[in-house]
Amino acid sequence: ExxxxxxxxxxxxxxxxxxxxxxxxTMGHDKMYWYQQDPGMELHLIxxxxxxxxxxxxDLSSESTVSRIRTEHFPLTLESARPSHTSQYLCASSPGGxxxxxxxxFFGQGTRLTVV
Amino acid sequence: xxxxxxxxxxxxxxxxxxxxxxxHNNIAxxxxxxxxxxxxxxxxxxxxxxxxxxxxxxxxxxFIPADRKSSTxxxxxxxxxDTAVYYCLVGPNxxxxxxxxxxxxxxxxxx
Numbered sequence: 001e002x003x004x005x006x007x008x009x010x011x012x013x014x015x016x017x018x019x020x021x022x023x024x025x026t027m028g029h030d031k032m033y034w035y036q037q038d039p040g041m042e043l044h045l046i047x048x049x050x051x052x053x054x055x056x057x058x059d060l061s062s063e064s065t066v067s068r069i070r071t072e073h074f075p076l077t078l079e080s081a082r083p084s085h086t087s088q089y090l091c092a093s094s095p096g097g098x099x100x101x102x103x104x105x106f107f108g109q110g111t112r113l114t115v116v
Numbered sequence: 117x118x119x120x121x122x123x124x125x126x127x128x129x130x131x132x133x134x135x136x137x138x139x140h141n142n143i144a145x146x147x148x149x150x151x152x153x154x155x156x157x158x159x160x161x162x163x164x165x166x167x168x169x170x171x172x173x174x175x176x177x178x179f180i181p182a183d184r185k186s187s188t189x190x191x192x193x194x195x196x197x198d199t200a201v202y203y204c205l206v207g208p209n210x211x212x213x214x215x216x217x218x219x220x221x222x223x224x225x226x227x
Contacts, residue, residue, distance in 0.1 A: 048214040090159045103150045107159025
């Protein structure tokens, strides 16, 4: 069973508010990811990290920021929420290093965000 | 990660075997082939991974020919609960790179 947790599961918030989506994993994985996905659509990578103090932007410009101060924690922050940010946000992690295991990613339950 | 091509959608009936093929012509020597399954409103779930020949687990089988330029995910005797999106990923996921999911194949199983 995957040990990766996201909170909150659901969030409804007003336009302009600052929000932080939490993601934690207890597997000691080096790599962590944030994806955004609308119903029936593709997964879009918005941020990833391959270790502490490393963060990279993905292929989707999402106006969000991330931090990786501890291996197990990878929060996503929206400084000013807009209705266009309404979506599902999925956090994942995978082992680092070489070989087969680092393509086996584990996903959290997701956060469904609605900005009104 | 190497570019992959797979069908956008497939339809099947309960009890049939379903084969989903993924093309990856630019696969590198140290790349693995990994398949994920995603149900609505959930994150993708790893189902099977292989390097060459055949791999089988309790969920599926993965067939990889000698040239490794394609792979086939085989789901035996599907049920309604196998309706999902299936993603094929190829690569070693080296440091500094990320897991990119394409459009995947939407499998619809009917009774």
